[in-house]
Amino acid sequence: xxRDRRMTRPERRPGRPWSVPLALSDVPESGRHLNLFADRQxxxxxxxxxxxxxxxRLEASFDVVPHGRGGLHVVGRVSATVGQTCxxxxxxxxxxxxxxxxxxxxxxxTPSRVGGADVEIPTANSPEPLIGGTVxxxxxxxxxxxxxxxxxxxxxxxxxxxxVVGEDSAHPFAALAGxxxxxRGEEG
Numbered sequence: 050x051x052r053d054r055r056m057t058r059p060e061r062r063p064g065r066p067w068s069v070p071l072a073l074s075d076v077p078e079s080g081r082h083l084n085l086f087a088d089r090q091x092x093x094x095x096x097x098x099x100x101x102x103x104x105x106r107l108e109a110s111f112d113v114v115p116h117g118r119g120g121l122h123v124v125g126r127v128s129a130t131v132g133q134t135c136x137x138x139x140x141x142x143x144x145x146x147x148x149x150x151x152x153x154x155x156x157x158x159t160p161s162r163v164g165g166a167d168v169e170i171p172t173a174n175s176p177e178p179l180i181g182g183t184v185x186x187x188x189x190x191x192x193x194x195x196x197x198x199x200x201x202x203x204x205x206x207x208x209x210x211x212x213v214v215g216e217d218s219a220h221p222f223a224a225l226a227g228x229x230x231x232x233r234g235e236e237g
Contacts (some may be wrong), residue, residue: 082112123154137208148197151176
């Protein structure tokens with residue numbers, strides 16, 4: 050396999066904070082290995098896109114080989130150090146992300162025709178579309194990073210304690226009840 054340690058030229062595209070396109074024509078029969086390291090500007094853009102408080106490290110490694118006639122098989126990993134907010138304490142915390150990637154990209158097949166209308170029928174393990182003869186490795190890494198995030202991050206020692214039952218301040222209308230008591234006191 051052709052070992053390529055340099056990053057293909059990153060691009061900024063609307064809605065895509067990290068874009069590293071790789072053309073089908075740039076992948077030899079023996080395959081291509083790429084290691085991608087996001088710079089600070091890219092990490093900041095991905096962090097904002099993913100709703101993270103910080104993204105101190107973002108890297109991806111890919112082995113890309115031809116697949117069938119005009120497709121690509123992409124296998125790799127994305128790893129990152131992300132800053133999130135604990136859902137219990139609201140304090141910052143740091144998490145490590147390490148997600149494996151295994152995708153096949155092919156040109157989109159012609160949609161099926163049902164009743165004169167084009168209908169796309171997805172299958173369980175259908176390949177990803179190869180658009181314009183390229184695969185965007187930066188976008189793929191970003192998607193798998195987001196899939197690997199804990200949606201409810203919490204510190205290991207964080208404990209949620211619900212209010213004690215019977216406490217006047219525990220129910221949602223406690224403030225209104227207190228106001229009502231004060232008004233009665235003023236009238237009496």
